[in-house]
Amino acid sequence: MTAIKELKAVARPRAGKGAAREERRAGRVPAVIYGEKQDPITISLEHKEITRTIYAGHFLTSLFMIEVDGKRHRVIPRDYQLDPVKDLPLHVDFLRVSAGAHVTVEVPVHFVNQEKSPGLKRGGTLNIVHHAVTLDAPADAIPEYISADLTGFEIGDSLHLSAVKLPDGVVSALHGDDTLATVVAPSGLKEAEADEAAAAAAAAPAAKS
Structure with a gap:
């Protein structure tokens, strides 16, 4: 309580x-x-x-x-x-x-187990979309924060609010499934992938001829 x-x-x-x-x-x-x-x-x-x-x-x-x-x-x-x-x-x-009432509150999001994200280990960046979320909670049991677990997240993966376990009696006050964060590729990897794509596109016409 x-x-x-x-x-x-x-x-x-x-x-x-x-x-x-x-x-x-x-x-x-x-x-x-x-x-x-x-x-x-x-x-x-x-x-x-x-x-x-x-x-x-x-x-x-x-x-x-x-x-x-x-x-x-x-x-x-x-x-x-x-x-x-x-x-x-x-x-x-x-x-x-009053006793037993529910309230709409904005609660911070803590992103945990970042060291267990393969994407972040490879140099990816955690792009946080929402640092807090709007929840409907019992007034006597408002969470100080919610934990968003990044275990297993690869580059390109997104973490949605629906994947977060909320405390009993607490639900999202928003419509839809908000994206809380994404694991994005580091700039060097993006450039390398772009170069590979360009090289593949250039090689395709040559192969046909």
């Missing part, structure tokens, strides 16, 4: 850009909690704490418990805005998550 992390927050009585600027000047980050057919709640978070939490990783796939005015809210972050210059948080959106 996914561990639920605690976040401290205070109610923010006023919404709007002016109120948000006041919160930032006070060293806090404005945020909102919405969803579950309830009215949105405007809150603010301590700047240092939420910055540290975001940059610790897995922020958008983590469950949080936020207490506001004595009421606890079980949420998952859905989006956050960063200052384009300072890369510090400006605003965070949280979605309420």
Whole structure:
């Protein structure tokens, strides 16, 4: 089960850009909690704490418990805005998550057993098409990542999402079978193959005559 992390927050009585600027000047980050057919709640978070939490990783796939005015809210972050210059948080959106709910999340892909790929051993290059995939997962069991096994992959082979074993209860949220990566030939091998093909094409007319 996914561990639920605690976040401290205070109610923010006023919404709007002016109120948000006041919160930032006070060293806090404005945020909102919405969803579950309830009215949105405007809150603010301590700047240092939420910055540290975001940059610790897995922020958008983590469950949080936020207490506001004595009421606890079980949420998952859905989006956050960063200052384009300072890369510090400006605003965070949280979605309420009830027990047993499923959520759509983007999860990183870890490509494992690259040393067991004959194609990569021959000098091929792993061309990663998707570093992350969108999954539908139980809110209490969001995977931190999925493992894509490259054992046995030759040059020219492609690894598709359908070949990856997903955790129980987790399915792809996309339509179709995404290509996660391909093993491509090194440039030197490509040139050699092109030269061979050109030589074979040139020899064919001569052989006929």
